[in-house]
Amino acid sequence: MCDTRKNGWERKVRKVIPYTPGEQPNRPGMIKLNTNENPYPPSMAVKKALESFPFDQLRLYPDPAVGSLTNALADYYGLKKENVFVGVGSDDVLATAFLTFFNGEKPILFPDITYSFYDVWAKLYRIPYEQKPLDENFSIVKEDYLQENGGIIFPNPNAPTGVLQPVGFIEDIIKANQDVVVIIDEAYIDFGGESCLPLIEKYDNLLVVQTFSKSRSMAGLRIGFAMGNEKLISYLNDVKYSINSYTMNQPSIVLGVESIKDDSYFKETIQKVIRTRERSKKKLKELGFSFPDSYSNFIFATHASYPAKELFEELKQKDIYVRYFNKERISNYLRISIGTDEEMDRLFEALKDIMEQ
Numbered sequence: 001m002c003d004t005r006k007n008g009w010e011r012k013v014r015k016v017i018p019y020t021p022g023e024q025p026n027r028p029g030m031i032k033l034n035t036n037e038n039p040y041p042p043s044m045a046v047k048k049a050l051e052s053f054p055f056d057q058l059r060l061y062p063d064p065a066v067g068s069l070t071n072a073l074a075d076y077y078g079l080k081k082e083n084v085f086v087g088v089g090s091d092d093v094l095a096t097a098f099l100t101f102f103n104g105e106k107p108i109l110f111p112d113i114t115y116s117f118y119d120v121w122a123k124l125y126r127i128p129y130e131q132k133p134l135d136e137n138f139s140i141v142k143e144d145y146l147q148e149n150g151g152i153i154f155p156n157p158n159a160p161t162g163v164l165q166p167v168g169f170i171e172d173i174i175k176a177n178q179d180v181v182v183i184i185d186e187a188y189i190d191f192g193g194e195s196c197l198p199l200i201e202k203y204d205n206l207l208v209v210q211t212f213s214k215s216r217s218m219a220g221l222r223i224g225f226a227m228g229n230e231k232l233i234s235y236l237n238d239v240k241y242s243i244n245s246y247t248m249n250q251p252s253i254v255l256g257v258e259s260i261k262d263d264s265y266f267k268e269t270i271q272k273v274i275r276t277r278e279r280s281k282k283k284l285k286e287l288g289f290s291f292p293d294s295y296s297n298f299i300f301a302t303h304a305s306y307p308a309k310e311l312f313e314e315l316k317q318k319d320i321y322v323r324y325f326n327k328e329r330i331s332n333y334l335r336i337s338i339g340t341d342e343e344m345d346r347l348f349e350a351l352k353d354i355m356e357q
């Protein structure tokens, strides 16, 4: 109706309601627990490489095949470089995978509560989709994914719930869907879950997607990657090279390789986040919160007596940012990213203050 008031050209625009990322306020002293960033810096090896990056080299285009980082990832995960695709954050990798693999008449399937970018890409690319409700414990219902479909995607652990499914459960879904591509978004798998990466040997229709943004503390550099059968990876590359050959900038490629090389720092940092997460689970329970058990770097918590939206607003007043989704089924939950022990202590103090008012 209102379209008729628009200009000729405006009616032809590919209209889309974009994904809303978490706020990125940046004030001294604030506590930012709203976008699942790592509270610790990247490895010092990354810092060194950043400081000695050859300035003059910026005149040149980067390697379109992202060779050095692709090789480093392939070595790290025991794969061939033909099994690895690198993109500008996993959002870029996932968007390219949607465009490449979800191209049929039948709906692709993903959960009703999940990463809220999936339905945005589906709409943008005109991919039919169906959202399958999680059960009352926020678990994926396997049977929902055993019907005919045009492809499957979900995160494991799921976001924003933190709920992990075992590899055997996921294998049952892949096994039953070998004529479509199944994408497992493992953005949080490094925080204690078991990856389904080994299954790519067995299933040529499985794409596993991971990112440097959370476990490797490098959200600002935008590095994501996919691993799978070489045929899947080569189809992804065909689409990538049909849009933009030089997706990865030179510093990100160099710094990504340095991060992979410093494995002891990577593992140490993850252990620190996991320890703080387990401690935070206890504290939140003491404060009267409940939550599905989390295998990620966030906790998805609800309180029986204090509405999530009010807690969210009051925490913001105290310069503590968590994530609130004003969405059916989850509008009484807060997604709290795991910060340092000190940051979490300030959060618990603030929650106590608010509840004692």
Ligand SMILES: *Cc1c(COP(=O)(O)O)cnc(C)c1O
Pocket: 036, 088, 089, 090, 091, 092, 115, 155, 159, 185, 187, 210, 211, 212, 213, 219, 222, 223, 224
């Ligand atoms: C954070 C996140 C991503 C995207 O991360 P990038 O920064 O683009 O690598 C993808 N999927 C899920 C489920 C996420 O939480």
